[in-house]
Amino acid sequence: MLRAGDVVVRTPEHLLATLAALGVWDVAIELEGDELPALDGSAAGWVDAVDEAGRVPTGPLEPRLPSGVARIEADGVATLEPGASVGVAVAYDDGPSGLLEVPATEEAFRAEVAWARTFVLARDVPRLLAAGRGRGASEANTVVWPTSELRAPDEPVRHKLLDAWGDLALAGPIRARWFVERGHHQLHVHALREALA
Ligand SMILES: [Zn+2]
Numbered sequence: 001m002l003r004a005g006d007v008v009v010r011t012p013e014h015l016l017a018t019l020a021a022l023g024v025w026d027v028a029i030e031l032e033g034d035e036l037p038a039l040d041g042s043a044a045g046w047v048d049a050v051d052e053a054g055r056v057p058t059g060p061l062e063p064r065l066p067s068g069v070a071r072i073e074a075d076g077v078a079t080l081e082p083g084a085s086v087g088v089a090v091a092y093d094d095g096p097s098g099l100l101e102v103p104a105t106e107e108a109f110r111a112e113v114a115w116a117r118t119f120v121l122a123r124d125v126p127r128l129l130a131a132g133r134g135r136g137a138s139e140a141n142t143v144v145w146p147t148s149e150l151r152a153p154d155e156p157v158r159h160k161l162l163d164a165w166g167d168l169a170l171a172g173p174i175r176a177r178w179f180v181e182r183g184h185h186q187l188h189v190h191a192l193r194e195a196l197a
Helices: 013-021 044-053 106-113 122-130 155-171 185-196
Strands: 070-073 077-081 085-091 097-103 119-121 143-145 177-181
Touching: 013 044, 013 106, 013 155, 070 185, 077 185, 085 155, 097 106, 097 155, 106 155, 119 122, 119 155, 122 143, 143 155, 155 177, 155 185, 177 185
Parallel strands: 085 177, 119 143
Antiparallel strands: 070 077, 077 177, 085 097
């Protein structure tokens, strides 16, 4: 697990989601540089990496259980409550929208979530480039909505689910229903801190 004081790595959420979904909580990762490779913009390559490295069973974990319903509303809404699923509701102004909730299982992660790639809205591309963000982004690792060809019509929704799962991993082993509407990293972290304080 990432611990305070460990090197701060940018863009870890796809790897964290993969590790959490595949039940890996004790792992050593060697990294060159301060940013993880974007791969194809999805978590598929991380799943392959874990499969290749192999996993050693260490006995059952004691997952955290939320004691009640915690609902945090800011510019989006994040809910953590008893259950065992991860879900998102996505609603961009003239952007992708949809709702998807999957069981928080390795099988669902592999089948429904891992392959969904990072996306940007075409209208945001000039602003992101001007701000110096998105360097390293290319058509090979970033879907431009709505012009790129998608792996599924709701691939952007699935990718938001991947990101939400990665942030949930920051809570450590947990059994809960985690559902976010119009979520983003800051909201997720804020909500998990409040809910698990
Ligand atoms: Zn992402």
